[in-house]
Amino acid sequence: MQLGFFTMPIHPPAKDWRQSLKEDREAFVLADELGFVEAYAGEHATDRCENITSSAMFLATLVDRVKRMRLGTGTLNLPNAHPVAVASQIAMLDHLLEGRFNLGISPGGLMSDAEAFGNLDANRNEMFLELINQVLAVWAGEAPYDLAGKYWSISTARTLMPDIGQGYIGKPLQQPHPPIVVTAVAPFSKGVTEAAARGWDPISANFLMPVWVKSHWPRYVEGCERAGRSPDPANWRVAKSIFVADDDRTARDYVMAPNSPYRQYYQSLASKLAKGGRLELFKRSRDMPDADVTLDFICDQLVLWGSVDRVVDEIQKFRAEVGPFGTLLYAGKDWLDYDLGRRSMVLMAERVLPKL
Secondary structure, eight states, X not given: OEEEEEEOOOOOTTSOHHHHHHHHHHHHHHHHHTTOSEEXXXXXXXXXXXXXXXXXXXXXXXXXXXXXXXXXXXXXXXXXXXXXXXXXHHHHHHHHTTTOEEEEEESOOOHHHHHXXXXXXXXXXXXXXXXXXXXXXXXXXXXXXXXEOSSOEEOOTTTOBTTTTXXXXXXXXXXXXXXXXXXXXXXXXXXXXXXXXXXXXXXXXXXXXXXXXXXXXXXXXXXXXXXXXXXXXXXXXXXXXXXXXXXXXXXXXXXXXXXXXXXXXXXXXXXXXXXXXXXXXXXXXXXXXXXXXXXXXXXXXXEEEESHHHXXXXXXXXXXXXXXOSEEXXXXXXXXXXXXXXHHHHHIXXXXXXXX
């Protein structure tokens, strides 16, 4: 098992934006120093708490500070973008990172983003597929491109000047393109099957009950078999909310405190998912009453906390339930207590991982 990092992130709404971004960047640098193999940042344009507005821009600030691990968008919310912007900016970022880049993509899940970008009532899955298909076509093709779609059309035919390079859209360093990953949030996700059939790999979200995480592997196998790929658990990434302390009491008090960043994280997510009719992600079965999905229940079920030995045991139980996967993505949270937040990552890398 390898260790990676994934943060959306979610911060207290009143926290100074500069401090949040500073700590988010420090978490990536620390993960790199500790030997994490990869790290992803999410993005949202219209959320005070999830305040990385561009994952690609955020990662670009780390080009000279993160020396070894791969960096990834987690994810680019494609319906809110333009294929030319995605193709050109991601190609540049891949070069800046010397090919240490993973392209995480999704249709986007924040409804206020969708409304602000004008696609709240649109078929965002359809937009998602058209955009990534056009990006891949741009990278595989040559100017003037001439791509016609339902939502976007791309051409430089009228202005192409090949002798001086005008009308050319850059290609990424990694060929034919950076590795593509998709975040899976739905139980029995059909998206995982379609992604696997195209050679892409899944990240199972950290806010899913284990029973739903487990449902992703058969879908991945189905997609791999359709494409003639060998389904390899090493390609499956699973994110998990984890807090490690030097003793169980410190960990419990930090995670369960009324102002805990873990409680704030899941309160924010549960409110959004309940509004969208997706509270089942926090249920152990689909017939579980909504009234039973309390914040205490969610945190108890989805946060692995404790001393090194306790966390090792909890991760082993989780992996036994969902099946083998290749990379455990430590889900980053706000550092309410700066020292304890950093200490958890240190213990995770230096003492939990070796025991696993």
